[in-house]
Every structure is written in C-alpha cells, then in structure tokens.
Amino acid sequence: xxxxxxxxxxxxxxxxxxxxxxxxxxxxxxxxxxxxxxxxxxxxxxxxxxxxxxxxxxxxxxxxxxxxxxxxxxxxxxxxxxxxxxxxxxxxxxxxxxxxxxxxxxxxxxxxxxxxxxxxxxxxxxxxxxxxxxxxxxxxxxxxxxxxxxxxxxxxxxxxxxxxxxxxxxxxxxxxxxxxxxxxxxxxxxxxxxxxxxxxxxxxxxxxxxxxxxxxxxxxxxxxxxxxxxxxxxxxxxxxxxxxxxxxxxxxxxxxxxx
Numbered sequence: 725x726x727x728x729x730x731x732x733x734x735x736x737x738x739x740x741x742x743x744x745x746x747x748x749x750x751x752x753x754x755x756x757x758x759x760x761x762x763x764x765x766x767x768x769x770x771x772x773x774x775x776x777x778x779x780x781x782x783x784x785x786x787x788x789x790x791x792x793x794x795x796x797x798x799x800x801x802x803x804x805x806x807x808x809x810x811x812x813x814x815x816x817x818x819x820x821x822x823x824x825x826x827x828x829x830x831x832x833x834x835x836x837x838x839x840x841x842x843x844x845x846x847x848x849x850x851x852x853x854x855x856x857x858x859x860x861x862x863x864x865x866x867x868x869x870x871x872x873x874x875x876x877x878x879x880x881x882x883x884x885x886x887x888x889x890x891x892x893x894x895x896x897x898x899x900x901x902x903x904x905x906x907x908x909x910x911x912x913x914x915x916x917x918x919x920x921x922x923x924x925x926x927x928x929x930x931x932x933x934x935x936x937x938x939x940x941x942x943x944x945x946x947x948x949x950x951x952x953x954x955x956x957x958x959x960x961x962x963x964x965x966x967x968x969x970x971x972x973x974x975x976x977x978x979x980x981x982x983x
Contacts, residue, residue, distance in 0.1 A: 726876055729933055730935055732937070733941050740941075744943070750951050750963050754951060754955065758954060759823070763868075764820065764823060764824075765868070766870045767784075769826065772877050772882050773906050774903065781795055788824075793824045794826075801813065810852070814830070818868070834856075840916065857924065864929060871949070874933050876935060879907065882907050883907050
C-alpha cells in the first residue's frame with residue numbers, strides 16, 4: 725500500500741506562504757462554527773518519527789482559540805495508568821461538545837510500537853483492534869468527527885532526518901529509542917502500519933495518508949483535509965482552494981495488504 729505513495733510531491737515555499745494564512749483563518753472560523761454546533765472533533769496524528777508532527781500541530785494551533793482547541797501528546801503509559809484498562813487514559817482525553825482535540829500519536833501505538841516491541845501478543849493485538857473499533861464507533865455515533873492522518877516518508881529520508889536531529893545538541897533529545905527502532909525495522913513497521921490502516925479505515929473514522937517528504941506540501945494537505953471535512957460536516961460550501969488530493973486507504977490499496 726504505502727509503496728505507491730508519491731513522495732516526490734512538493735510545494736514551492738512562496739506558494740506555501742501564500743496559502744497558509746487563509747487556511748489558518750478558515751480553520752479559526754470553523755473552530756467557532758464547530759463550537760456553536762456543539763460538534764466534538766478528534767484529529768489523530770500518526771506517522772514516522774521525524775516527519776515534523778510537532779511543528780505541524782503548532783501551526784494548526786497557532787491561530788486557534790485555545791479555549792476550543794487542545795493538544796494531547798501520548799507517551800508510554802505511566803505507572804498509575806497501567807492499573808486501568810489500556811483505553812482508559814484515552815477516554816479521559818476525548819473532546820467536550822464543540823471542542824477540537826489533536827492527538828500527537830494516539831491509541832494506535834498499541835498496534836504499532838507496542839507490537840514492534842513485542843509487548844503485546846496475538847490475543848492482545850486482536851483485542852486491541854476490537855477495542856479501537858468500538859471506541860471510534862461509539863464516539864462517531866455520539867456525533868464526534870474523527871480524522872486520522874498517517875505522515876509518510878521513506879526509510880532513507882527518515883534515517884537522514886534522525887541523524888540530523890541526533891547531531892544537534894538542541895534537538896538530540898527529540899530522538900528516542902523507539903524512533904531508532906522504527907527506522908531499524910522500517911519494513912516490518914511498514915507492514916504493521918498497512919495492517920492498521922486496512923483494519924481501521926472507515927467512513928466514520930477515515931485515514932488520510934499524507935506525503936510528508938516535503939514539509940510545505942504536508943502541512944497544506946493536512947489543513948485542507950481538515951477544513952474540507954469540517955465544512956462537509958457543518959453543511960457549509962467548500963472554500964476555494966480546499967480540495968485536497970487524498971490517497972485514502974482505498975479498496976485497491978487494502979487488497980495489497982497481507983492481513
């Protein structure tokens with residue numbers, strides 16, 4: 725599936741700067757429209773380490789009202805969190821009606837990095853997928869908009885980025901053992917990602933695969949996808965310039981996955 729993603733897509737810096745500000749303004753307007761309509765919104769960001777998720781989320785939040793938008797960074801569960809069912813900590817972070825929440829990684833680490841670390845067995849994995857499906861179905865049935873993004877780069881590109889971050893004392897802390905393991909086992913991790921997308925892509929909680937080799941293209945595509953989705957949910961006319969190209973997990977792509 726992911727081998728067909730075109731990582732050569734790019735956007736000139738001048739065009740990026742020209743398009744970003746209107747998109748930020750439109751998202752600000754939609755934030756208030758979502759609040760008035762009392763629609764909860766969940767935006768999930770998953771992807772390879774070093775794709776720039778942090779900066780992307782910062783740009784999303786930059787011009788939004790902090791009373792209606794918050795970011796939830798997900799780390800390995802702490803001691804107290806391990807005493808509860810594994811989805812408990814995510815239920816604590818879901819948005820209130822009219823609020824937007826961005827998850828910087830999410831419940832999907834259970835079927836990705838935990839799977840790579842071999843801290844879940846086949847039964848745990850099967851149960852995790854069932855828990856995720858029920859979680860997202862219940863939220864959607866209650867009116868929540870769920871948008872999920874996979875930020876994709878190549879193995880060589882990721883290795884280059886990690887090396888650059890590691891060399892600088894100011895950014896070396898951003899590289900974790902999990903990030904290094906991701907790159908070391910890139911092919912296996914890719915299979916896990918494809919399995920995840922094939923199993924959890926649905927009309928009520930779709931995955932959007934984002935070509936993230938070029939940061940400008942990646943950011944604009946994410947903005948446009950979020951805006952187009954919220955406009956559709958609110959029944960608003962589509963904004964000009966917000967028609968993103970979205971290589972979704974189509975049936976053809978899903979057929980390439982060895983479940």
